[in-house]
Structures are given as C-alpha cells and as structure tokens.
Amino acid sequence: MSDPAEEDLVKQWESEQAGLRQQLVEEDTEDWQRNPDFCGLERVGGVDLSFIKGDDVNACAQLVVLSYPDLEVLYEDSQMVTLTAPYIAGFLAFRETPYLLEALQRLERTQPGLLPQVVLVDGNGLFHYREFGLACHLGVLSGLPCVGVAKNLLQVQGVTKSQEHQSQIAALQKGGDSFPLTAASGKVLGKALRSSDSSSKPVYVSVGHKISLDTAVRLTHSCCRYRIPEPIRQADIRSREYLRIHFPTADT
Numbered sequence: 001m002s003d004p005a006e007e008d009l010v011k012q013w014e015s016e017q018a019g020l021r022q023q024l025v026e027e028d029t030e031d032w033q034r035n036p037d038f039c040g041l042e043r044v045g046g047v048d049l050s051f052i053k054g055d056d057v058n059a060c061a062q063l064v065v066l067s068y069p070d071l072e073v074l075y076e077d078s079q080m081v082t083l084t085a086p087y088i089a090g091f092l093a094f095r096e097t098p099y100l101l102e103a104l105q106r107l108e109r110t111q112p113g114l115l116p117q118v119v120l121v122d123g124n125g126l127f128h129y130r131e132f133g134l135a136c137h138l139g140v141l142s143g144l145p146c147v148g149v150a151k152n153l154l155q156v157q158g159v160t161k162s163q164e165h166q167s168q169i170a171a172l173q174k175g176g177d178s179f180p181l182t183a184a185s186g187k188v189l190g191k192a193l194r195s196s197d198s199s200s201k202p203v204y205v206s207v208g209h210k211i212s213l214d215t216a217v218r219l220t221h222s223c224c225r226y227r228i229p230e231p232i233r234q235a236d237i238r239s240r241e242y243l244r245i246h247f248p249t250a251d252t
Contacts (some may be wrong), residue, residue: 001252003141005067006086006167006190009086009088010088010179012089012109013091014195015090015092015136016094017091017093017130017132018130019138020132020136020140020141020158021130021132021136021227021242023130023140024132024136024139024140024198024209025209025210026126026199026207026212026213027147027210027211027212028210028211028212028215029210029211030117030118030145030182030210032037032118033211033215033219034215038068038069038219038222038233040223041069041117041118042067042117043065043066043067043074043105043114043115043116043117044065044067044068044071044116044117044119044120044219045063045064045065045066045101045116045119045120045144045229045230045231046054046061046064046065046120046121046122046229046232046233046235047061047063047064047100047117047119047120047121047122047138047198047232047235047241048064048122048236049061049062049081049096049099049100049122049231049239050062050236050240050242050243052243052247053078055226056087056110057082057083058080058081058082058083059077059080059081059083059099060075060076060078060079060080060081060094060239060243061079061080061096061099061100061103061239062079062103062235062236062238062242063075063076063077063100063103063104063107063235063241064075064076064077064114064229064232064234064235065107065114065115066223066230067221068235069222070228071223071225071230073229073234074109074114075107075114076234076238077103077106077107078238078239078242079099079103079136080242080246081099083095083096083099090128090129091129091132092123092133092134093133093136093138094137094159095136096123096134097134097138097141097221098136100121100138101138101141101202103140104119104144104229106140107154108177111133113114114229115144116144117144117145118145118146118147118211118219119135119138119139119142119144119145119146119147119208119230119231120137120142120146120147120149120219120220120223120232121134121138121146121147121148121149121208121232122149122150122151122178122232122233122235122236123149123150124148124150124188124190124206124238125147125148125205125206125207125208125209125248126138126148126189126190126206126207126208126213127148127150127154127156127159127179127181127189127190127204128154128156129156129157130209131189133148133208133247134148135147135148135206135207135209136148136185136207136208136209138208138209139208139209139210140209143210144209145172145208145209145211145223146208146209146210146211147205147206147207147209147216147219147220148172148190148204148205148206148207148219149200149203149204149205149228149229149232150204150205150206150207151203151204151206151228153165153204154204156183157184157189157237158182158183158184158185159181159182159183159185159189164188164220165192165197169192169200169202170200171202172192172194173194173199173203174192174194174197174202175194175195175196175198175221175224176193176194176221177193177194178191178193178194178202178205178217179191179192181206188213189206190204190206190207190213191205191206191213192204192205192206193205193217193220194228195220195225195227195228195229196225196227197223197225198226198227199227201227203220203227203228203229205217205220218237
C-alpha cells in the first residue's frame, strides 16, 4: 500500500528538482577548463558522507580541498550530522546536499581563499533518473563547478549491466580510456572511465554543473592516483577515520 505522505513528498521533490534543473549548466564556464593542462586550477574539492553501520540517520559530512596538481590536502572539515529527510530512491540529494552545502558555505565564510574551484562528488550528476543527481544539486545550489563520480553503475534510462556493457569495460586498455553511457533516448548521460592503469573496474563520471562531460572525464582522470579520484578518496578516508575516533565501539 502506498504512503500518501510519501507520494506528496515525491511530488514536491520532483517539482523542486525540475526547477533547479532549469539552472543547470552543462558546459565549461571557467578558463582553466579550456586549458589542456588545466592551467589556473589550484584547488579541487571532494565531498562524501559516511555512516555508522546500521545507522542511516547519523553521518559524518566531509569536505576536503586538495591542491592541484599535487593533490595534497589543504583543508578538511568533518561534521557529525543528523539526516532528517527520508531515503527515497532517486532523491538522495534531498537527504545529503544540505550538509555538504553547509560545509562549503562554512569554508567560504571562514577561509574564502581555500574555496575549491571545482568539487568532485561521490555520486551521480546527469547520469540519473531525471538527469539531476546529487552532483547537480550541489553544483546549482553552491554555484560551483561540480562533477559526479560514482563507484557503481546506476542502471537507469536503458543503461544496464548488459553483456555489451561488460565488453566495453573489458575493452578499456589503460587509464584515461572511456566509453559513453547512452540513454535509450540517445542522449549521452555520462562516461565509464578507466581511472588508472592498475584498476580495470571503471568509475562513472557525469556532469554536475558548469563543466562539460569531456572536461569532467579529463579532470577526474588527472585526479586519480588509484581507482577513486583523490579528492573523493581523501573525503571517504577522513570521514571514516572521524567516525572511528568518535565512535570507537561502532562498526563503520
């Protein structure tokens, strides 16, 4: 039996999402994005939420800012937060964005010189049910260029873990190789990227805001020492470490 309150919430969120979607920019807007070596890019952000196992309400919201191209941590912010919105598939952004946005706003208030010029988000952007995932939400609301980098394939809009998809993954020979994730409509929603020579399992890159897909893929690859791009990897490591220190008896 469907829940009328949840149905009303979904309608509200769909309306909000559609309004924000109108503000989305799917192309390069910054000079550094158009440079082959990303000359002018000095700070790359990464965001993530980590949960205590078995608890889907209390989480550590993490922001890190890394130098570019050295990928050394310049700034980190770990905050325990209590998520108030329910989990509904396809609407993850309404649960997580407020806390990640707060972290960026806190940095802008206290140390504006360290604000990232682009943010890599552990999640999807345009590669989403309604072409507006977490990276899009955060990008539009923050005004910052954002890239969605997902660890697992979201099977959406006709993109599935088909035999053809597996064959395309197998054909990725080296770090930097990619192939498009094409919806049933024919629109390219993102790309599967072999992010390093040492990892044959791809990541899934999509536009968040104020960046083109090709630039997003190039940037993601340039930020990879391992499979997961360093800004997201560091955000994940530090959020889990924060939980281990502050909740030593919990399983994280």
